[in-house]
Amino acid sequence: MSLDKLNQVVVYGLGAMGRPMARNLHKQNLLLGVKNRTRGKAQAMEKELNLTSFENDAVLFGTADCVLTCVSADNDLKAIISNLIPHMKPGSVVIDCSTVSPQTAQSISDDLAANGIVFLDAPVSGGVEGAKKGSLSIMVGGDRQTYKRAADIFSAIGSQITHMGKVGQGQATKAVNQVMVAGVAQAVCSSLAMAEQCKLDVKKVVEVLSAGAAGNWFLENRGQTMIKDEFNIGFKLDLLLKDLHICQSTLNTMDASLPLVQASIEDYKRLSEAGYGDEDISALIRLKRCELNHEDLPRESDNDA
Template sequence: MSKCAFLGLGVMGFPMAGHLVSIGHEVTVWNRTQSKANDWAAEHDGKVAATPEEAVADAEYVCLCLGDDPDVEAVFDQIEEALAKGAIVIDHTTASAGLARNLYERCKGRGIHFVDAPISGGQAGAEAGRLTIMCGGDDDVMAKARPVMEAYGARITHIGESGAGQLAKSVNQICIAGIVQGLSEGIHFAETNGLDVARVMEAISGGAAQSWQMENRWKTMTAREFDHGFAVDWMRKDLRIALRAADDSGARLPVTALVDQFYGDVQAQGGERWDTSSLVVRFDTSRKQ
């Protein structure tokens, strides 16, 4: 098996790094808060590095799972000189396509390889090893990186050249934003008209309106429970990336821009860390007014 470094042990990275160990890879982890890395090592047979540079030394594969473009840039600046020739950097962060292309070129100039590979599936998908991974990069590099990503990815798709993975992730977030807003409006409409939401969902979930969000979130949305899943702050970051990419390409995203504003309303209500299904609370505010 391979020597892997995993940088970033959040709710996604923590279990992902564990899956690498479970299939036999030699894994060294680093996290900005070292106590989190120590917690990981207490559960898994791996090593903890004090610095990113130490983590990537001699690693064949370097996986990043960080927060945003500035986080990725800062960590890459630290590890660039320490990366071994021929190493493959796999960036699972949801970041911009522009950054992916920049890091691809920087790696290429040093005899290193880069794949942008943002993920979807949430914490539950990471823990189950059933993530969807959208990739951008060279064909031969993808062939080498795929077996590593299969430790935690159930669906791994090579979208195209560098940056294509990040653009595909924006498509994913654009679609989710519209679906959650539609589901929120549907639940609000049912509640306002005195319908039994459970019966409505039973009726429509087997038809064309069915979605993952409906199947997995209508109950918690109706109960106004949002302490799970993907946080509003993270979604707004992802939508910001999508909207900027749209500006660059000339794509028009009117609904996405509107839903992004609606998520801003949720943040203003103190819902920064609520699950993205919390869009439904906007209607509670409007009814009170």
């Protein structure tokens, strides 16, 4: 295996996270090209960053020494990897920044290894804000030497980069992360809904709680927006719901369960079915308000009436 640093990266997946990650790689002269299942997004980014437009996938991926993938779901990632394998050269690397199950990560790693391609599972946390700032927390599973070869790539997109162990352990860490994200959202949304019910000045509540033992990122960054009913700013609740199902399946492999995970799945499923799936996860406060007021959750379309 080559020990050279990886420096010819193709970003595959230009969603809310992939686009800023590609921009940050470009700033460090690491971005070779981009790819998206909808060609228009890739063309727009090629124009924005003045990237070479390769004649076909064989040339694009055959030139790259690394492909960084960032997509929404396990099956999407499996389909992309299947399409990549014929074009990538032996010794090249796939770094996946999606959130998928540890089992999917291991299966993909095995498929790539059979073709001489190395895989790192490298899910990220920090949201769109972190992707734009290049300050993501990155939890990496896979071969340590390959992890070191990818150091410049990780430094371009993140500020906390940690090698967690073998393939799949990056995704297992992300599952743990999402359990905590869901728990914090439950606590903050329930507390602020209670504060409203107590007729408190909720802006002051956010300020005073943020300065004490209850202070946390979610309260500080989403508290004021929840007060204003602004839910279009961050991580979509449908994506957290998808991640919580991964957490649940990971627990199932250990013959274990966590009530917090099941309760959060039920809450976010109710919100999604009511039409709020594209809103930030802080939209959970909608449900908590209704529960405290003994009201039914209105459908999103009712709010526009």
